[in-house]
Amino acid sequence: MRLPRRAALGLLSLLLLLLPAPEAAKKPTPCQRCRLVDKFNQGLVDTAKKNFGGGNTAWEEKTLSKYESSEIRLLEILEGLCESSDFECNQMLEAQEEHLEAWWLQLKNEYPDLFEWFCVKTLKLCCSPGTYGPDCLACQGGSQRPCSGNGHCSGDGSRQGDGSCRCHVGYQGPLCTDCMDGYFSSLRNKTHSVCTVCDESCKTCSGPTNRDCVDECAAETPPCSAAQFCKNANGSYTCEECDSSCVGCTGEGPENCKECIPGYAREHGQCADVDECSLAEKACVRKNENCYNTPGSYVCVCPDGFEETEDACVPAEAEATEEESPTQLPAHEDL
Numbered sequence: 001m002r003l004p005r006r007a008a009l010g011l012l013s014l015l016l017l018l019l020p021a022p023e024a025a026k027k028p029t030p031c032q033r034c035r036l037v038d039k040f041n042q043g044l045v046d047t048a049k050k051n052f053g054g055g056n057t058a059w060e061e062k063t064l065s066k067y068e069s070s071e072i073r074l075l076e077i078l079e080g081l082c083e084s085s086d087f088e089c090n091q092m093l094e095a096q097e098e099h100l101e102a103w104w105l106q107l108k109n110e111y112p113d114l115f116e117w118f119c120v121k122t123l124k125l126c127c128s129p130g131t132y133g134p135d136c137l138a139c140q141g142g143s144q145r146p147c148s149g150n151g152h153c154s155g156d157g158s159r160q161g162d163g164s165c166r167c168h169v170g171y172q173g174p175l176c177t178d179c180m181d182g183y184f185s186s187l188r189n190k191t192h193s194v195c196t197v198c199d200e201s202c203k204t205c206s207g208p209t210n211r212d213c214v215d216e217c218a219a220e221t222p223p224c225s226a227a228q229f230c231k232n233a234n235g236s237y238t239c240e241e242c243d244s245s246c247v248g249c250t251g252e253g254p255e256n257c258k259e260c261i262p263g264y265a266r267e268h269g270q271c272a273d274v275d276e277c278s279l280a281e282k283a284c285v286r287k288n289e290n291c292y293n294t295p296g297s298y299v300c301v302c303p304d305g306f307e308e309t310e311d312a313c314v315p316a317e318a319e320a321t322e323e324e325s326p327t328q329l330p331a332h333e334d335l
């Protein structure tokens, strides 16, 4: 089915109405509108070689009305300033034409920079480059090289913004002098800072090649917790848990412990359980008591047929022995 032409057109215009106007997002700021001075300067260039038509005659040269500084030339320049369809440009031109004329006829020698005189000083719509905000204050890092030349100053050249820096990629810090991770400082003096990208295999680096990757594990403040060790990888690292017999470690397994947990001691270079029952000094001191070694500890228990008293294991009563005869190895909880 085909829509009748009128209906299709109606639908189209409805759609256009519903779509957000693209200009709304890019509405020029007052300072950007004042950039018609750029067109004015272009007009100056375009008319520089012109004259009244046949070349300035000697008579014309002598009279005051040389083309170079004539109102004729001004009008020619003003004519080319705005597209006829550019409402805002024409509105501004109409409102400020007298200013431009005054500059052209009287002030251009004193204030040769039209932008500076017209947009900054007179209309106060812009600021000089390197300055920002209602009062045209210097950008972070100064108006000569805002943001150390490594970023954009918020509101630079306009009456807006806050003068802070939005750094170019690779740079960070309030003045864009610091390097981001993945970049290294290849030049740094009082005024200049240059950050250069690391080799792609490095996360951080001190130079441009893959031999300049920073070993994070060798950093002054190690990146892993006390119960972990740092494993260096290409351009990266991982933190891995120490062996359970370690208090701190330099690597994997019980042989890389810094210290052993209680109940363990270094034996053949690695942390191993201490067999307290075979020590020269008896671990279990009560009379008749048996000693059982456990990982990290030991237990002392009375043998079958004996009863615990405070300082000895004594033979149990006959009936009690019968009742308890199937007793097996004591569990840890009997400690």
Ligand SMILES: *[C@@H]1O[C@H](CO)[C@@H](O)[C@H](O)[C@H]1NC(C)=O
Residues within 6 Å of the ligand: 187, 189, 190, 191, 192
């Ligand atoms: C800092 O380095 C830049 C770039 O090489 C150089 O132009 C400038 O003169 C240096 N400034 C100082 C103070 O050394």
Ligand SMILES: *[C@@H]1O[C@H](CO)[C@@H](O)[C@H](O)[C@H]1NC(C)=O
Residues within 6 Å of the ligand: 201, 210, 233, 234
């Ligand atoms: C690290 O990278 C180098 C060169 O890119 C390579 O020869 C080496 O095997 C890598 N090492 C690891 C642990 O991935």
Ligand SMILES: [Ca+2]
Residues within 6 Å of the ligand: 263, 273, 274, 275, 276, 293, 294, 295, 296, 297, 298
């Ligand atoms: Ca033990």
